[in-house]
């Protein structure tokens with residue numbers, strides 16, 4: 204299909220694509236920062252409502268596009284008029300949205316009803332939970348990364364069901380289920396603004412080329428002083444979370460919405476991880492803790508009675524994981540961000556060595572696949588690099604039948620031939636994660652390789668308790 208650039212819809216798409224992500228990195232100083240103030244319960248509750256009950260962007264697609272998208276599916280769909288709930292479930296399964304654990308006007312989590320710019324025509328939009336809302340074992344959670352979303356197919360189908368062409372997007376939206384390019388969306392959106400956030404016709408050259416990413420779980424945010432995968436942006440920045448709105452809002456509107464986003468941030472900081480639902484072998488887990496404290500805690504911190512989190516930025520040559528998230532963020536893009544309102548109180552740090560921040564591991568059992576790019580399907584494969592699959596299937600759903608409680612993560616099959624072949628269309632191809640693609644390498648983090656088989660199994664048992 205021939206696609207035409209249309210700047211208006213291009214910006215709108217970027218808005219949808221929304222999101223953050225590009226500002227992150229190193230903080231050797233993480234330990235020195237003051238502990239955040241105790242969450243204010245009223246702010247948390249206001250934030251929960253502001254996040255789940257309200258939309259912040261105009262509708263991108265009509266209701267008819269939502270109801271009509273199923274004409275592009277191979278499988279049959281329930282009638283959206285006669286069985287709206289059945290249709291919402293089928294829509295969610297098809298594109299990788301999860302049922303909303305809060306009232307959402309009958310839509311799956313991640314979609315939100317809204318109006319068009321005229322203020323009357325009804326339609327819908329995506330919100331934060333398209334990437335930050337997931338489910339596991341049939342239960343949905345706000346803040347569990349959405350590891351199922353097929354962003355590209357969802358976009359394409361919604362535009363064509365609306366009778367419009369999908370605008371050209373100058374970067375990869377997501378080649379595999381569960382990865383999205385939130386970082387590049389932010390960079391491109393910001394490139395159409397001057398330092399004072401007034402709009403530009405021609406973009407500021409940013410020189411960035413960020414890869415698709417797996418979203419981090421929100422429940423670890425409260426532990427962090429610095430956020431995003433590179434750990435360079437202060438976690439206290441509520442403004443950073445507002446980059447999602449850059450396609451639409453003026454500086455005055457951003458200023459007006461800031462208190463709301465501070466509440467949302469308070470809510471994010473209050474989220475707790477789900478507990479491991481299957482039996483845990485306590486003696487093995489106890490020994491696993493010893494292994495963890497010896498081999499892992501210096502980077503990942505400690506859990507349980509003595510909680511600590513060093514917020515360590517591990518240089519690329521030490522961690523050895525795919526470098527493109529770090530290298531793809533050009534200094535120019537960071538410098539431009541740092542001249543804007545977003546960075547006024549919380550600039551992105553630029554004086555530290557580049558690397559990935561070792562994340563807190565709370566609730567790690569629930570957030571497979573692993574690493575910033577989601578390139579490793581299980582903890583066992585993460586901790587024994589010889590068993591990592593080069594090209595593997597993503598599960599058809601997050602039901603427990605697809606969960607591997609031994610290796611901890613998602614069951615998978617290795618795939619020999621490339622994802623896109625004549626016999627597979629792009630929808631089917633997105634069920635295959637191919638580590639040879641840009642930004643998706645599964646090497647590095649070999650810190651578990653030297654462990655004995657028993658120690659590794661005990662360590663995995665311990666990780667289930669976090």
Ligand code: HEC
Pocket residue numbers: 219220221222223224225226227330331332333334335383384385386416417418419420421423424427429430431432433444445447467471528
């Ligand atoms: C298109 C997917 C997508 C959308 C939409 C999105 N995010 Fe994210 N978010 C991500 C990804 C991916 C990252 C990791 C970015 C990185 O570090 O490079 C991230 C990172 C974050 C972080 C930092 C977490 C940490 O521990 O470092 C916060 C906070 C966050 N997002 C909040 C939000 C909020 C609030 C919204 C809605 C206003 C939102 N996000 C919308 C994908 C998304």
Ligand code: HEC
Pocket residue numbers: 495498499500501502503516517521522524525559560561562564567570572573574575576582585586648650651662
């Ligand atoms: C030298 C520091 C260092 C050591 C030691 C280390 N890690 Fe990591 N770990 C990291 C960094 C940095 C990342 C993030 C890398 C990335 O995403 O590319 C990471 C990522 C992970 C992840 C994936 C997190 C996620 O949300 O996807 C897990 C799980 C993990 N480490 C467990 C362990 C265990 C268990 C050990 C002990 C055997 C260990 N690590 C030892 C630095 C370290």
